Structure formats: structure tokens, C-alpha cells
Amino acid sequence: MKDLQNVIVRMAPSPTGNLHIGTARTALFNYLFARRHGGKYILRFEDTDKTRSTKEFEKNILDGLMWLGIENDEVYLSSERTDIYVSYVKKMLDNGTAYVAEASELNPDKKVIRFKNPNKKVVFEDLIRGTVEFDTTELEDFIIARSVDDPLYHLAVVVDDHEMKITHVIRGEDHISNTPRQILIQEAIGAERPIYAHLPLIVDADHKKLSKRKHGAMVWVDTYKDEGYLPGALLNFFAFMGWNPGTEKEIFTLPELVEAFDIDRVQKGAAVFNIEKLKWFNKEHIKLLPEDEQAAIRAKEIGEEEYIKTAPELDLEKIAWKTSTKVEARTNLEKSLPLIGDKDALMKFAEEAGKGNVLWPIRYALSGKDKSPDPFTLIEILGVDESKKRIEKAIDQLL
RNA sequence: GGCCCUAUCGUCUAACGGUUAGGACGGGACCUUCUCAAGGUUCAAAUCAGAGUUCGAUUCUCUGUAGGGUCACCA
Numbered sequence: 001m002k003d004l005q006n007v008i009v010r011m012a013p014s015p016t017g018n019l020h021i022g023t024a025r026t027a028l029f030n031y032l033f034a035r036r037h038g039g040k041y042i043l044r045f046e047d048t049d050k051t052r053s054t055k056e057f058e059k060n061i062l063d064g065l066m067w068l069g070i071e072n073d074e075v076y077l078s079s080e081r082t083d084i085y086v087s088y089v090k091k092m093l094d095n096g097t098a099y100v101a102e103a104s105e106l107n108p109d110k111k112v113i114r115f116k117n118p119n120k121k122v123v124f125e126d127l128i129r130g131t132v133e134f135d136t137t138e139l140e141d142f143i144i145a146r147s148v149d150d151p152l153y154h155l156a157v158v159v160d161d162h163e164m165k166i167t168h169v170i171r172g173e174d175h176i177s178n179t180p181r182q183i184l185i186q187e188a189i190g191a192e193r194p195i196y197a198h199l200p201l202i203v204d205a206d207h208k209k210l211s212k213r214k215h216g217a218m219v220w221v222d223t224y225k226d227e228g229y230l231p232g233a234l235l236n237f238f239a240f241m242g243w244n245p246g247t248e249k250e251i252f253t254l255p256e257l258v259e260a261f262d263i264d265r266v267q268k269g270a271a272v273f274n275i276e277k278l279k280w281f282n283k284e285h286i287k288l289l290p291e292d293e294q295a296a297i298r299a300k301e302i303g304e305e306e307y308i309k310t311a312p313e314l315d316l317e318k319i320a321w322k323t324s325t326k327v328e329a330r331t332n333l334e335k336s337l338p339l340i341g342d343k344d345a346l347m348k349f350a351e352e353a354g355k356g357n358v359l360w361p362i363r364y365a366l367s368g369k370d371k372s373p374d375p376f377t378l379i380e381i382l383g384v385d386e387s388k389k390r391i392e393k394a395i396d397q398l399l
Numbered sequence: 400g401g402c403c404c405u406a407u408c409g410u411c412u413a414a415c416g417g418u419u420a421g422g423a424c425g426g427g428a429c430c431u432u433c434u435c436a437a438g439g440u441u442c443a444a445a446u447c448a449g450a451g452u453u454c455g456a457u458u459c460u461c462u463g464u465a466g467g468g469u470c471a472c473c474a
Contacts, residue, residue, distance in 0.1 A: 014474045049473055103472060112472060129404070138402070138470085146472050153474050177403060177469045200405080207466060237411095240423095244412055248422055267412080270467065274410050277424045302436080321432070347434080356432020363433070374434035 007039025009168050011065075011072070012157060014046045015057035019064030019221040021273070022172060022202050022210060025238040029199055030170045031070045032239070032261040042164060043072035047079045048156050064221045068231045069254050076164075078156050085151040088159050088189055089113060089144075097188035098144060113145040115185065122180040127168075127197035128266050134180040142181060158182050162191035170197045170263075173270075174209065197263060200242045201270040210273065224278075228300070230289075233282035240281075241271035251284045302373055302381055311390055312368025319361050319394055329361040330398040333391050336362055340391065341384035343376055365394035 011027040013019075027043075034041035043065070047053035058077075065072070078085075092098035096116060103110040119137040126132050144155040151159075161169065176198045186193055201209055210219050217223045224234055236252050244267075245252075245260045252260065286294055302308060320329040332353055339346040350358040363375040366387060372378065379387045 012474085016474070046474060052473070107472095110472085132403075134403070143472055150472090152472070157474090172468095173404065174468055175474090178474090180403095198404085201468075203467075205410085209468075240411060242411095246413075248413085250411095250423060269405055271412090272410055274424070277411060280424055298436085305436085343434090350433095354432070355434090359433050360435095363435085367436090369436075371436050373436060376434055 004037040004039070004167075007034055007037040007168060008042065008164065008166050009034045009039065009170055010042040010044050010161070010164065010166050012044045012046045012160075012171075013061055014049060014052075014153075015054060015061060016049060016052040017057055017212065018060045020210070020212075020219050021221055021224075021238070022219075023061070024064065024068060024070070024221050024234070025202060025241065026170065026172055026199060027065055027070050028068070028235060028238050028257075029243070029263075029266070031072075032258055033168065033170060033197075033263055034073075035258040036261045039167070040073045041071075042074045042076065042166075044076040044160060044164075045078065046153060046156065047077060048151060048153055050079070053079075060222070064225070067225060068221070068235055070235075076160070078160060081156075081160065082149055082151075084163060085145075085156055085159055086149050089148050089151065089155070092144075092188055093148075095188075099141075101141070103143075111147070112143045113148065114141040115144045115181075115188070117141050117184065122183050124179060124183060124193070124196055126176075127195060127263055128200075128268060129176075129198060132176065132179070134177075136180050136184055139181055139184075144185065154178065154181055154185060158185040158189070158191060161194060162186065162189065166194050168197060169194045170199065173198045173201050197266070200267050202241055202273050203270045205272060207270065207272065218273075228297070229278065229282050230285045232288070233278065233285040236285065237278045237281045240277075241273070242267045251281070251288070253288070298373070298377075299381070302377070305367075305372075307367045307369060307372070308381060311393065314365065314368055314394055314397060316397060318370070319364050319398065321360055321364070326398050328357060330395055332358045333361050333365065333395050333398070337388060337391055337395075340379060340387050346376075361394070362391065365391050 009030045011023075011030050013023050031041050033039070043062070045053075045058055045061075047058070062075075089098065092115075093100070093113070098113050098115050100111050101114045102108045103112045117136060117139055121133060121135050123131060123133045142154075143152060145151045179196060183193060204210055204215060208214070212219055221234070225231075232253055235254055235257065239252065239257050239261075240250070243261070243265055246265055286297055289297070316326065320326040335349060335353075336346060336358060339349055346358075359375055363372060363378065366375060366378040366382060367373075382390070
């Protein structure tokens with residue numbers, strides 16, 4: 001990997017919606033790249049669309065990013081930088097790279113500011129995709145501002161990136177076609193061109209871009225937070241959609257990701273969002289937690305299980321799994337019954353009678369599951385009375 | 400449709416131009432009498448197609464095909 005100096009990157013979300021997983025993923029890659037090279041990571045809200053941007057969305061995005069642990073070095077709001085844009089627009093008007101024109105033929109009275117398109121070929125080197133070439137003629141004289149003091153996205157982004165000395169623009173592939181017009185504006189204002197890296201998109205099972213309209217809540221980071229996913233698991237999962245360390249290690253904490261990250265190993269093809277894999281990452285990340293935190297998470301999850309809320313249906317054959325006969329299972333349950341709630345006594349009996357012969361029927365009677373938490377944990381959660389009721393029910397059924 | 404991007408198991412992906420094409424998720428089978436929502440073993444599963452370059456192509460080139468992105472006074 002190249003040794004890079006003075007890296008400055010930015011994440012530029014528009015606060016027109018809650019924190020999207022695609023936004024979080026892009027933020028992570030920017031963060032990783034900056035930290036890996038000892039550079040700066042800037043968060044800049046692109047709130048130039050005054051009608052759709054809200055403070056609530058801004059807060060949601062900021063809070064979500066903080067929750068994930070993607071900490072920024074600086075935060076900006078483009079709505080507070082109008083004076084800067086105005087000076088650039090005036091400069092462009094003066095030197096003829098922009099001009100005032102009618103918004104459309106249908107609306108000749110309304111004036112906007114258009115960019116004077118030089119109609120040339122634009123070629124740029126993308127860190128991930130290599131050489132990309134566009135003919136900008138088809139862009140025509142696109143609009144860069146509604147008025148002198150009301151800039152549109154492309155102008156604001158280019159001015160801000162220039163002013164903030166952004167060295168690398170790392171963003172989603174859906175921005176690749178925005179790049180030529182931004183390069184044109186850079187050239188018009190005499191800005192240096194940053195290095196571009198267009199990340200592959202995260203797509204759904206149908207290989208379509210994730211959208212609020214089609215996917216609803218699954219696109220929001222909050223949804224995963226509310227469902228109990230760990231930020232570290234989400235980060236690990238996001239990182240592995242489009243990147244891999246080149247080794248067989250898959251479980252990474254954020255500092256480990258920073259250490260291992262190499263933008264040269266970023267994939268070109270889109271990645272399908274696979275919730276099963278996220279669940280697996282989450283399970284692995286829970287194992288990384290201190291014992292007491294793991295126990296707390298387990299207790300919470302167990303409490304949500306259906307068999308905790310309502311007594312399960314029991315399969316008699318399964319109570320007496322394998323070598324145990326039903327009679328033996330029943331006998332052991334009967335002998336265990338008075339011992340429920342007395343862990344030591346029950347364990348002592350289990351050791352005498354054979355642990356499997358005692359513990360399995362109890363656990364199964366309580367949960368009705370082949371796989372569930374151990375009987376002692378279940379008794380603790382269900383309470384002694386409920387546990388005894390379930391065991392009595394199993395004894396009755398075995399008669 | 401124009402422009403642009405992409406293409407290895409179902410999914411995430413690995414593989415100096417030389418590998419029985421590897422790992423992970425998920426799935427199947429089996430083992431495991433239990434403080435086990437575990438663990439173990441194992442099976443199935445891929446280089447989009449066709450040319451070219453080369454002794455040799457998943458890898459390089461071209462064409463095709465397929466999929467995606469983008470074409471706003473949104474970002």
C-alpha cells in the first residue's frame with residue numbers, strides 16, 4: 001500500500017432522511033481510509049435543499065454515526081457557508097464560466113445560474129475502477145444555482161471540497177456520473193482535482209439499489225440498533241460488503257479494521273445485503289463482549305422467546321430422547337420436581353442419575369426445544385412456580 | 400433509449416498467467432445424554448458465452464450477453 005500524506009476525506013450526506021445503511025457504509029470506508037493513513041475525516045451536511053432538509057434527520061444521522069463509532073474530526077453545514085458559495089458564483093459570473101439564464105423555455109421570466117459547459121472529454125482515474133471517460137457535451141449548460149445566494153449540490157460540493165482541501169472523494173458508485181460535471185466546475189474555479197474512489201453499491205436480493213420506497217425500515221441503521229445488533233457487528237458486516245483483508249480472518253473490531261484496511265482491496269461489483277450473514281457477525285461479536293454483557297444480551301433475547309411467554313407443546317418422544325425410556329424420564333422429572341429452585345441439590349441428583357437423563361428432560365419440558373438455554377437459566381427466567389408447572393405437565397403427559 | 404459501471408458457489412468473497420478454483424454465511428447429512436439457542440465431522444454448490452494472445456487464461460485483449468447505476472431549479 002502506498003504511503004499517503006495529509007489525507008483529508010469527507011462524508012457528505014444530505015439530511016433529507018434517516019441514516020441509511022449505504023450512507024453508514026460509505027462513512028465507514030472514508031473513516032477507515034482516513035484513520036489508516038493518519039488523515040482527517042470530515043462530516044459535512046449537504047443541506048442545500050432547504051425544503052427537504054431537516055434538523056431531525058441531521059440529528060438522526062449524526063447520532064447513528066456516533067452510535068456506530070464512526071467519529072468525525074470536524075462537522076460542517078453547507079447552509080452556514082452561503083457567503084463562500086456566493087463569492088464563487090460571482091467569480092464564475094465575472095469570468096464567464098457561468099451565466100444568468102432562463103430556467104426553461106416554458107418559464108422565461110424565472111432566472112437561474114447556468115454553467116458554461118466547455119463541451120469536452122473528461123478523463124479521471126478512479127482508485128477502484130481505473131480510467132473513466134465521459135463526454136460532457138450531453139450535460140449541456142447545467143444549472144449550478146437557483147440564484148446567486150442559493151447554490152445547488154454540485155456547486156456547493158465542489159467549492160467545499162476545494163476549501164476544505166479534500167484529497168480523496170470516496171463515495172457510492174451512484175455518484176460516478178456526477179463526477180464529470182464536478183470536475184468541470186473544479187476547472188472553472190481553479191480547484192485542484194481530488195482523487196476519486198467509487199465504492200460498489202449495496203443491493204437487495206434482486207440486485208437493485210436499496211431504497212426506502214421498496215425496502216422500508218430495513219434501510220435505516222436505527223432498525224438494526226433497535227433490534228439489538230451490536231455496532232461492531234454492523235461495522236464488520238459493512239466493511240465486508242465490498243472489501244476483504246485478503247486473509248481468512250473475518251471477525252474484526254473497528255481498530256482492527258483500521259489496521260487492516262487497504263482501499264486497493266475494495267471490490268468493483270455490487271454486494272447483496274444478506275441479513276443471515278449480519279446475524280452471524282452479530283453472534284460472533286457478542287462473543288467478544290465481557291461475560292456479564294453477554295449474559296445480559298442472552299437474558300434479554302431469551303425473554304423474547306415464544307416458549308418463555310407461553311408453555312410449549314411437548315413431543316413425548318423427545319422428552320425421553322434416545323436411551324432414556326419414557327418411564328425413566330418421568331421418574332427423573334418426579335424426583336427433580338421438589339429440587340427445582342435448589343441448583344446444588346438438583347445438580348447433585350443429576351450427577352447421581354446421569355446428567356443427560358435428568359437435565360435433558362427438564363430442559364425440554366421447560367422449553368420444548370432441542371436447542372435452548374440450559375435448564376438452570378430457564379428456571380431462573382421462568383421462576384420456580386412456572387417451571388414446576390411445566391414439569392408437572394410433562395409428567396402428566398408421560399403417564 | 401444515451402452515457403457510464405460491473406460479471407468466481409444461492410450470498411459475501413480468495414486465488415504473481417500454472418491451485419484438486421480456497422474460505423465464510425446459508426442449506427443437507429451425521430456425531431455429540433446437556434449448565435447445548437453449543438461444538439465437531441462431512442456433503443452439495445461457481446469462474447456468463449465466444450474468439451484472440453500464450454506452452455498454459457478465473458486472471459490480459461476484443462465481441463457478445465446479462466445485470467446495475469445515472470440522465471432534476473434532489474443530493
